[in-house]
Amino acid sequence: MSHISTGVEYALHCMLYLAERHQGVREASVRDLADLQGVPVEYVAKLFTKLHKAGLVVATEGARGGFALARPAEQISALDVVDAIDGAKPLFECREIRARCAVFDDEPPPWATSGVCAIHAVMKNAEKRMREALAGDNLADLAERVTSKAPRTFGPQVVKWLEDRSAGRRAPRQ
Numbered sequence: 001m002s003h004i005s006t007g008v009e010y011a012l013h014c015m016l017y018l019a020e021r022h023q024g025v026r027e028a029s030v031r032d033l034a035d036l037q038g039v040p041v042e043y044v045a046k047l048f049t050k051l052h053k054a055g056l057v058v059a060t061e062g063a064r065g066g067f068a069l070a071r072p073a074e075q076i077s078a079l080d081v082v083d084a085i086d087g088a089k090p091l092f093e094c095r096e097i098r099a100r101c102a103v104f105d106d107e108p109p110p111w112a113t114s115g116v117c118a119i120h121a122v123m124k125n126a127e128k129r130m131r132e133a134l135a136g137d138n139l140a141d142l143a144e145r146v147t148s149k150a151p152r153t154f155g156p157q158v159v160k161w162l163e164d165r166s167a168g169r170r171a172p173r174q
Contacts, residue, residue, distance in 0.1 A: 007085045011047045012139075013037060015057070015081065016146055017158060019073035019139040025162050029066035032165045036158070047085060054084035073143060079134035091130065092123030 014033045017025060034044035048067055051057045056076055057067045069076065094117050099108040116124075147155060 003091060004082055005086050007043075007047055008082050010037065010039060010044065011051060011081050011085050012078065012142065014044065014047070015051070015069065015073075015076070015139055016143050017162070018057075018067070018069050019076075019143040025159055027060045027066045027068040028162050029166070032066070032162055035165075036161065050084050051081070054080065056080055056084055069139070073139035076139045077135045078137045078139075078142070079131055081139075082134055091127035092120065094120035094123075 014028075014037070017028060017033065017036070030045045030048050031041050034041040037044075048057060052059065052067070055070050058070045060066055060068050096113070096117065098117055099113045101108065101112065104112065
């Protein structure tokens with residue numbers, strides 16, 4: 001089982017479509033973002049509920065309503081998204097196994113349990129570094145990496161697809 005959920009991956013992908021200034025869209029509906037990625041609308045709606053609650057996206061109104069980034073992409077880190085979707089859960093939970101050694105006969109000596117567990121210290125350090133790395137990457141950085149990797153036609157194709165979908169919802173019914 002991975003520490004960071006699949007929901008974080010989908011949330012980041014959705015937000016990247018909203019973050020690309022020159023090729024992306026400013027707002028999009030949950031339905032369109034879900035369909036674009038081939039995932040259930042209900043699933044993406046739950047993700048956007050969490051992103052909205054964390055102040056990372058805002059709901060937009062009107063015929064083209066949906067969601068937009070709540071602040072510039074440069075100000076939203078990957079860690080913000082991880083914490084919004086998964087919560088700030090620890091990487092490791094020490095179970096104090098060191099006190100249960102059979103040779104201690106249910107009475108561990110003080111040397112065995114004093115101070116921070118060495119294994120827990122290693123894991124806390126790993127968690128600190130992981131959080132620092134996630135905090136150091138923002139949506140604008142990620143969007144630039146995606147843009148530089150994809151063909152030039154990809155961004156405009158996505159924008160057109162989203163705009164066509166949005167226009168279809170605005171068209172009067174006959």
